[in-house]
Amino acid sequence: MSLEEEPIEIVIPEPRVLPTPEEKAKLRRKRIRFRLWFYGTLVFLIYGFLWIQPYEIDMVKRQPPVATPMLDPDTKHLFAKGTKVLVVTAHPDDSEFFIGGLLTKLSRSGAELHQVICTDGDKGYYLFFTDAAKNRVVRREEANNAARAWNARSLKFLAFPDRFLHPNQDVVDKISQEIERVKPEYILCFDGAYPPRASHQDHRRAGDAAKLAAEKTHVAKWLMMFQTGAPNYVFDISDYWEDQKKLLTIHKSQFFGSHLTGVENMIAYSAEKDGALIGADMGEGLRCIKLK
Numbered sequence: 001m002s003l004e005e006e007p008i009e010i011v012i013p014e015p016r017v018l019p020t021p022e023e024k025a026k027l028r029r030k031r032i033r034f035r036l037w038f039y040g041t042l043v044f045l046i047y048g049f050l051w052i053q054p055y056e057i058d059m060v061k062r063q064p065p066v067a068t069p070m071l072d073p074d075t076k077h078l079f080a081k082g083t084k085v086l087v088v089t090a091h092p093d094d095s096e097f098f099i100g101g102l103l104t105k106l107s108r109s110g111a112e113l114h115q116v117i118c119t120d121g122d123k124g125y126y127l128f129f130t131d132a133a134k135n136r137v138v139r140r141e142e143a144n145n146a147a148r149a150w151n152a153r154s155l156k157f158l159a160f161p162d163r164f165l166h167p168n169q170d171v172v173d174k175i176s177q178e179i180e181r182v183k184p185e186y187i188l189c190f191d192g193a194y195p196p197r198a199s200h201q202d203h204r205r206a207g208d209a210a211k212l213a214a215e216k217t218h219v220a221k222w223l224m225m226f227q228t229g230a231p232n233y234v235f236d237i238s239d240y241w242e243d244q245k246k247l248l249t250i251h252k253s254q255f256f257g258s259h260l261t262g263v264e265n266m267i268a269y270s271a272e273k274d275g276a277l278i279g280a281d282m283g284e285g286l287r288c289i290k291l292k
């Protein structure tokens with residue numbers, strides 16, 4: 001018997017084929033197309049997010065041009081019986097959220113209070129994912145009930161679209177008409193020039209529009225701006241904190257359950273911070289400008 005040697009399989013590697021110049025160009029075009037698609041989608045998503053969300057964020061904190069010393073906006077007169085005050089806000093819950101304590105204090109002192117709300121709050125808390133028509137009805141009703149609770153003499157809705165407010169001529173003219181009708185000595189509005197670093201765009205725009213209307217009409221003596229990063233007067237609202245909390249609960253569609261608790265804590269934090277400036281438990285800091 002003879003032993004046969006097993007055949008040895010010899011594998012010869014395929015010679016490496018280098019891509020031709022045409023193939024190289026094709027590959028390069030493919031890579032460029034992918035990068036364009038990837039970065040384009042990324043930019044689109046970032047831009048879309050910034051467009052859809054309602055907040056404006058200042059990368060650098062806005063500092064007032066000069067340090068603003070504390071200033072008394074004729075408070076004795078402000079709290080006198082019959083003093084006319086016009087509140088200009090962006091959304092149906094803003095007045096109770098930001099100055100509910102001050103409004104209660106003014107109401108109990110006998111001031112005559114009026115309000116203008118620039119939008120109907122049709123986007124609500126969840127932006128585009130809610131029924132705008134239903135929001136308008138519900139939020140108008142809540143705002144009416146809240147205004148009744150702090151004895152507003154009148155409440156006017158300008159019905160501009162929520163989230164897209166601009167201080168254009170139309171908005172300024174409509175606020176001006178209310179100023180001419182009410183003839184307030186004081187206007188309470190958002191601070192559009194020195195807001196906190198992150199705040200709702202509509203708040204800033206409503207503040208800008210109210211300031212333009214106040215300057216145009218020459219009716220009010222004082223502009224008093226809330227949600228400000230540069231307060232120059234602080235109102236003591238320690239005795240009205242519980243009233244402010246009650247006012248918040250009127251906006252049932254916006255503040256409920258754990259969200260209501262979160263909002264209360266947020267407002268309490270801000271009120272305690274402002275109160276500390278004047279040695280009070282709770283305060284509301286405003287930036288006041290004398291108009292005439």
Ligand SMILES: [Zn+2]
Binds near residue numbers: 094200203
């Ligand atoms: Zn608001």
